[in-house]
Amino acid sequence: MKRVGSLARVAATRPAATRISPAVLSRPFASSSSSSSPADFHRTITPGPTSRSRLKDHYNQTLSHDLLYTLYSHATHTNADALPNPSSRSPMWSPENPYALNRPPPRPKGNRYLVPNPSYTSPESLPVLESIVVETMTTSALSAKSNLLPLLMAYQAITGEVPQSRHPGPYGPGSGKGLVITRSAKKSASFKVRAGAPTGVKVELRGESMYSFLETLVDFVLPRLKTFSGIPLPPASHPRQSPSSTSGVVSFGLPPEAMGLFPQIEINLDQYPKTFGMNIFCVTSARGRGAQDQARALLSGFGAPFVKRG
Amino acid sequence: MVQSRTLSSALSTACNCNSALRTQARHQSTSAASSSQRIVAAALLSRPPLLLPALTPLEESYYTYQRRLHRALAKPLSASTEWFFKKGSASEKSFVAFDQKVDKERGDEGELSAYVKAGEEVEGAPEVVGRESEADRKGDVTSLERKMDRTLYLLLKKDRKDNAWQFPQGGVEADESLLEAAQRELVEETGPDMDVWATGRAPAGAYEYKFPKEFVKKNPGHDGARVFFLPMRVIRGQAKPNKKEGLVGHAWLTKEEVKEKVSADYWKAVEPMLSDL
Numbered sequence: 389m390k391r392v393g394s395l396a397r398v399a400a401t402r403p404a405a406t407r408i409s410p411a412v413l414s415r416p417f418a419s420s421s422s423s424s425s426p427a428d429f430h431r432t433i434t435p436g437p438t439s440r441s442r443l444k445d446h447y448n449q450t451l452s453h454d455l456l457y458t459l460y461s462h463a464t465h466t467n468a469d470a471l472p473n474p475s476s477r478s479p480m481w482s483p484e485n486p487y488a489l490n491r492p493p494p495r496p497k498g499n500r501y502l503v504p505n506p507s508y509t510s511p512e513s514l515p516v517l518e519s520i521v522v523e524t525m526t527t528s529a530l531s532a533k534s535n536l537l538p539l540l541m542a543y544q545a546i547t548g549e550v551p552q553s554r555h556p557g558p559y560g561p562g563s564g565k566g567l568v569i570t571r572s573a574k575k576s577a578s579f580k581v582r583a584g585a586p587t588g589v590k591v592e593l594r595g596e597s598m599y600s601f602l603e604t605l606v607d608f609v610l611p612r613l614k615t616f617s618g619i620p621l622p623p624a625s626h627p628r629q630s631p632s633s634t635s636g637v638v639s640f641g642l643p644p645e646a647m648g649l650f651p652q653i654e655i656n657l658d659q660y661p662k663t664f665g666m667n668i669f670c671v672t673s674a675r676g677r678g679a680q681d682q683a684r685a686l687l688s689g690f691g692a693p694f695v696k697r698g
Numbered sequence: 699m700v701q702s703r704t705l706s707s708a709l710s711t712a713c714n715c716n717s718a719l720r721t722q723a724r725h726q727s728t729s730a731a732s733s734s735q736r737i738v739a740a741a742l743l744s745r746p747p748l749l750l751p752a753l754t755p756l757e758e759s760y761y762t763y764q765r766r767l768h769r770a771l772a773k774p775l776s777a778s779t780e781w782f783f784k785k786g787s788a789s790e791k792s793f794v795a796f797d798q799k800v801d802k803e804r805g806d807e808g809e810l811s812a813y814v815k816a817g818e819e820v821e822g823a824p825e826v827v828g829r830e831s832e833a834d835r836k837g838d839v840t841s842l843e844r845k846m847d848r849t850l851y852l853l854l855k856k857d858r859k860d861n862a863w864q865f866p867q868g869g870v871e872a873d874e875s876l877l878e879a880a881q882r883e884l885v886e887e888t889g890p891d892m893d894v895w896a897t898g899r900a901p902a903g904a905y906e907y908k909f910p911k912e913f914v915k916k917n918p919g920h921d922g923a924r925v926f927f928l929p930m931r932v933i934r935g936q937a938k939p940n941k942k943e944g945l946v947g948h949a950w951l952t953k954e955e956v957k958e959k960v961s962a963d964y965w966k967a968v969e970p971m972l973s974d975l
Contacts, residue, residue, distance in 0.1 A: 436760070437764060440761070445751075449750075449849075450849075454931070
């Protein structure tokens, strides 16, 4: 996909009658919201996308069509009805057992999740990129919380998200939006970690910001990262039923050098006292057997390189 | 998502007999006397769109509005320029210049031209490239650079009056698969100068037709053919129609243009497989 900015010219040649009246656009923002007070207005407002996403359009126009054929498995498609329901095989308490009264059903053996059956190949069952979670942990945060500041600023520049605030609002607690400070769950005396000590920064990207992050990563960062040959594929012996194979998440890590290659940071790299590595989790809608392969096919279609481990 | 309809319907018939096809094809080569359908594989070769489609007036206005909204909710300018841009750099200058332009237009909010163009101003971009290519201006249907915001399909022209235009196709030989047959026929008919990626191993659709009676008299064995279309994408190179195969031309066409070239029956079978975008 080439990037060609010819929209201005298109707009210039279009007859004026088909354009939407500027008066509609210049209406005060508050009048379009149903809120009563200015404080409510800021809480309820949700800014939409400021431009269309190139990768999303690529998915709709080309990639989804190709995935429909690439991911088609005739055996799965024809047997989708005949497969036994996995939840029917899950263990049950004996009704005579008094211990079982008012208890939830026992957990399945083997420490494995119940894997859903593969379904028909259809536009609805195609994998979609749901979110990208970017996360960094740094031991330097344990000694002083302020060591997280450069990391926060770098994340703000890379992802365009602002830190989650303590106040209610679009980036408030529990919103799932914005930069979140991660905290240690357990204490560990040997690592000098207290329970609840800040350890790093995490952000969940969705929608437009997710696609623009992936686009930046694939177009500017990964091709220039000399130590990166591709997202490693697991060995052939990797169990097909393992949680990592069935959850449809493609995860990989980037070294600290990668942060300096993001264009947003590259323009004033001197401003940042330190660069950090990051873990990236691309969460897709694929679930069940073969979900990892579907997720990789999707990411590969977006231009992410994969490599076999030597 | 047009293709899905054909995929599910065609595959249920096509793939059920896929294993049977191989044995059938093998039998056909030995027992020529029985009249049956000839199995043919066609390459549904396409070039994906290279450009995004043009924005509609509504989309354009929506994004303009949203840019303004984001700007209004953004942090104060002084904080962001000092942190995000190196002092005196070209990027800082262009950012500040844009902001001053917006400030100047703030009194006259009806225009909003700064926001309309915000997506277009790329630092260091040499020139705005047009949506129309050289091939579009000349009307060259053989070029891969025409209609860059649409999916194009390769049609080949045979030297005959009826049904001259069709997708590259040919009979399945011995025990090769449908995909192998389609790829072999594509190389035979258009030459080795094209890199092609097969999207899947299963056909996207099928088309059945009867041979003319005179043809059956001359070539007994089959009274008709069943064509399976295998979806593929062109990666690079260009088709060169092979004259020895009786081909006189080729064209890269959009869905609507394909309709004009092929017969009504053929179009009915092929239409759900082709992309509207």
